[in-house]
Amino acid sequence: MNIESFRTYCLSKKGASESFPFDNNTLVFKVLSKVFSITNINKKPFSVNLKCNPEKAIELRELYSEITPGYHMNKKHWNTIIFESNLPDPLLKQMIDDSYRLVIKKMTKKEKAQLLDL
Numbered sequence: 688m689n690i691e692s693f694r695t696y697c698l699s700k701k702g703a704s705e706s707f708p709f710d711n712n713t714l715v716f717k718v719l720s721k722v723f724s725i726t727n728i729n730k731k732p733f734s735v736n737l738k739c740n741p742e743k744a745i746e747l748r749e750l751y752s753e754i755t756p757g758y759h760m761n762k763k764h765w766n767t768i769i770f771e772s773n774l775p776d777p778l779l780k781q782m783i784d785d786s787y788r789l790v791i792k793k794m795t796k797k798e799k800a801q802l803l804d805l
Contacts, residue, residue: 702802723790732771737786
């Protein structure tokens with residue numbers, strides 16, 4: 688999956704937005720105000736940080752060399768995934784979906800209601 692496909696898929700999520708809050712290279716995707724994905728648009732190969740269930744994160748890291756503990760993130764809850772690799776797009780989309788859902792799961796009732804109203 689290339690960066691354009693990744694971006695389109697992330698922005699298709701309800702309440703998703705993109706920004707460059709840190710610098711001109713670090714693209715952040717949020718659902719409302721909560722981060723669910725971070726990437727450096729200039730890093731080669733193209734890789735993405737995604738939130739992940741801790742047990743599943745370990746399992747994925749053991750199965751795929753393209754998946755490592757989250758770079759500059761809490762390594763228990765985040766993975767760095769090389770998107771420009773042999774990993775199938777359905778798996779990449781599933782990891783984006785999981786990250787998005789995990790972030791929503793931790794939202795307050797007010798935030799969840801706000802998301803439903805969009």
